[in-house]
Amino acid sequence: MTRATHILGIETSCDETAAAVIRRGADGEGAILSNVVLSQLKDHAPYGGVVPEIAARAHVNHLDRLIAQAMREAGLSYDELDGIAATAGPGLLGGVIVGLTMAKAIALATGKPLIAVNHLEGHALTARLLQKVDFPYLLLLISGGHTQFQIVEGVGTYHRLGTTIDDALGEAFDKVAKLLGLGYPGGPQVEARARQGDPARFDFPRPLKGRKDCNFSFSGLKTAVREVVTGLGTLTDQDVADVCASFEAAVAETMADRLRMAVHLFRASHPEVQRPALIVAGGVAANRKLKDVFEQAAALHGLSLIVPPPRLCTDNAAMIAWAGAERLALGLTDDLGVAARARWPLDQAQAPVYGSGKLGAKA
Ligand code: KG4
Ligand code: ZN
Numbered sequence: 001m002t003r004a005t006h007i008l009g010i011e012t013s014c015d016e017t018a019a020a021v022i023r024r025g026a027d028g029e030g031a032i033l034s035n036v037v038l039s040q041l042k043d044h045a046p047y048g049g050v051v052p053e054i055a056a057r058a059h060v061n062h063l064d065r066l067i068a069q070a071m072r073e074a075g076l077s078y079d080e081l082d083g084i085a086a087t088a089g090p091g092l093l094g095g096v097i098v099g100l101t102m103a104k105a106i107a108l109a110t111g112k113p114l115i116a117v118n119h120l121e122g123h124a125l126t127a128r129l130l131q132k133v134d135f136p137y138l139l140l141l142i143s144g145g146h147t148q149f150q151i152v153e154g155v156g157t158y159h160r161l162g163t164t165i166d167d168a169l170g171e172a173f174d175k176v177a178k179l180l181g182l183g184y185p186g187g188p189q190v191e192a193r194a195r196q197g198d199p200a201r202f203d204f205p206r207p208l209k210g211r212k213d214c215n216f217s218f219s220g221l222k223t224a225v226r227e228v229v230t231g232l233g234t235l236t237d238q239d240v241a242d243v244c245a246s247f248e249a250a251v252a253e254t255m256a257d258r259l260r261m262a263v264h265l266f267r268a269s270h271p272e273v274q275r276p277a278l279i280v281a282g283g284v285a286a287n288r289k290l291k292d293v294f295e296q297a298a299a300l301h302g303l304s305l306i307v308p309p310p311r312l313c314t315d316n317a318a319m320i321a322w323a324g325a326e327r328l329a330l331g332l333t334d335d336l337g338v339a340a341r342a343r344w345p346l347d348q349a350q351a352p353v354y355g356s357g358k359l360g361a362k363a
Contacts, residue, residue, distance in 0.1 A: 002026055005082035005328060006033070006074075008106070009321025010067065012059040012099030013091025013119045014145065015040040015050045018317035019067040021074035021081075022129065024325035030129035034073035035311070035318040036066045041185070048184050049174065056094030063102055070317070078110045083333065085324020088116035089341030091145075096340040104336050113333040115324035120346045122319035123281040124152050127306045129322040133277050138266045138303070140259070142290075143282030143314075144170035144185070149214045149262040150346060151269065152279075155326045160347035161265050162214025162258065169251070170284045172218035176247050179222075179229050180240050190244045191287055197238075197245025202228050204250040206257070214262045221250055252293050259293070263301045278303040283314045 004025050011018040020035040040058045044050050071078070086103030089096055100116065107114040123141050127133045138161075139150040147169045149161040167175070170187055177186020182193065204224050207217040225247055232239050259278075266276055280294055285307050298305035312318060327333070 005325055006076055006080055007083045007085050007115070007321040007325045007328065008067070008070065008081050009117075009317040009319070009324055010063070010084075010086040010099040010103050011119070011122070011315055011317040011320045012063065012095040013087045013089070014095065014315055015044055015055050015058075016315040017059045017062045017066055018315065018320075019063070019070035020317035020321050021070050021076060022318055022321040022325060024322070024329065028128075028329070029132070030322055030325075032129070032318045033076070034070040035316055036070045036073070037311070037316050038062050038066055045184050048178050050092070052092045052094055055092055056098055059095050059098040063098060067102070067106075078106070078112070081110065081112050083113045083115050083324055083328045084110070085115040085117050085321050085327075087119045087122065087320050088334075088338060089118065089344040091119055091342070093340055093342045096342070100338070100340050108336060113328065114336060114338070115327050115332070116334040116338040117320045117323045117327070118344050118346060119315075119320070120146065120344075121156070121158075122323045124150060124158070124279075124346065125155070125323050125326055126281060126308050126312050126319045127277070127279045128326070129318065130308060130312070131306070133279070133306065136266075136270055136273065137277040137279060138262060140262070140278065140280045140294075141282045142169045142280065142284035144168060144174065146282060147216050147218075149258070151266055155323075155330055156332065158346040159269070160345070160350045161262050162216065164216040164218065166217050166219040167222065169216065169218060170282065172222055172251070173284065175222050176225050176244070179226055180235065180243060182240075185283070187284055187287065190247065191289070193241045194244035194248045194289070195241075197241030197243070199245040199249035201242040202246035204228075204246055206250055206254050209254060209257045212261065214258050214265060216254070216258060221247070221254075248287075248289050252289050255290060256293050256297060259297045260301070263297070263303065274302075276303055278305050280305070280307045281313050283310075285313045286310050 174186035
């Protein structure tokens with residue numbers, strides 16, 4: 001496509017209700033015209049995690065207002081849009097249905113094409129909204145629901161190098177926070193407490209370290225934390241800080257090891273790429289200690305590191321609109337019968353990993 005396009009994006013797959021409008025220029029450069037995100041954090045905090053029914057209901061209550069706001073801030077009429085993109089999965093099915101149905105209704109009423117976007121593709125392509133990044137590149141996605149390495153070969157073409165065989169990394173942070181009686185979401189709380197802690201006090205396991213693949217496992221680490229916490233009985237503030245710091249140290253060392261493997265596998269499959277880009281996305285990418293690990297790995301392995309700013313790393317609709325624009329540019333649109341999907345791996349050819357359950361990989 002040789003002209004600029006404007007896309008409305010809708011994101012409702014988890015606990016953020018979001019709408020955004022982006023512009024994709026004729027040369028493929030991106031611009032965010034509006035990006036509205038309503039976090040449901042307060043609604044779920046009392047339960048220590050996301051409650052699917054509460055999430056779906058909140059999406060229904062707020063989505064139309066947020067879309068109107070996104071359109072107003074972008075200063076565009078529906079006539080000026082070139083497509084309507086919405087997350088069609090993977091995610092909490094009730095929420096995905098809310099957003100996708102809204103997108104279908106707008107597409108039907110305006111006669112504009114519908115683009116059903118894989119939420120993970122939104123994360124995977126965000127870097128290209130911000131700057132010129134050529135395919136192929138290496139993606140590390142670390143969020144509350146996903147922990148995986150992908151080679152992004154092109155729009156719609158992914159090769160998964162590794163994933164978690166049990167918990168997602170953000171989930172592990174959240175569970176450790178819960179064990180310590182810290183609030184939800186746990187990642188930022190664990191990070192803050194860790195700053196005052198001794199990372200060497202507890203020798204937590206480094207899961208799968210040294211293995212010749214790029215998979216992750218965090219449930220054993222979480223169990224080790226639970227045993228220490230139970231053993232300590234009543235926790236002082238210093239105990240909490242030391243557990244957090246020791247947990248972060250175990251995660252950081254594991255991540256450095258897995259990254260080394262991922263780069264090795266990337267280079268083996270793409271020896272022609274001199275300086276591969278490493279894109280880190282997802283809420284956990286905000287963690288300072290892990291950012292240090294990524295920066296050191298980038299220097300060590302000759303990578304161009306790109307960590308999008310937090311508001312584009314965590315769930316948002318600009319990334320969905322952008323993925324929609326990239327797909328539309330290739331003529332990839334969907335008909336109004338397209339279904340919402342709770343599970344939808346980016347790499348369709350991927351083998352299920354051990355522990356991923358009979359419904360397929362969770363992350
Ligand atoms: O990408 P995200 O906003 O939502 C999805 O899961 O899709 O990621 C949220 C996750 C939560 O598990 C949260 O605890 C974690 O990211 N997180 C962090 C930090 N900030 C958010 N984990 C570690 N350190 C942080 N600073
Ligand atoms: Zn996400």
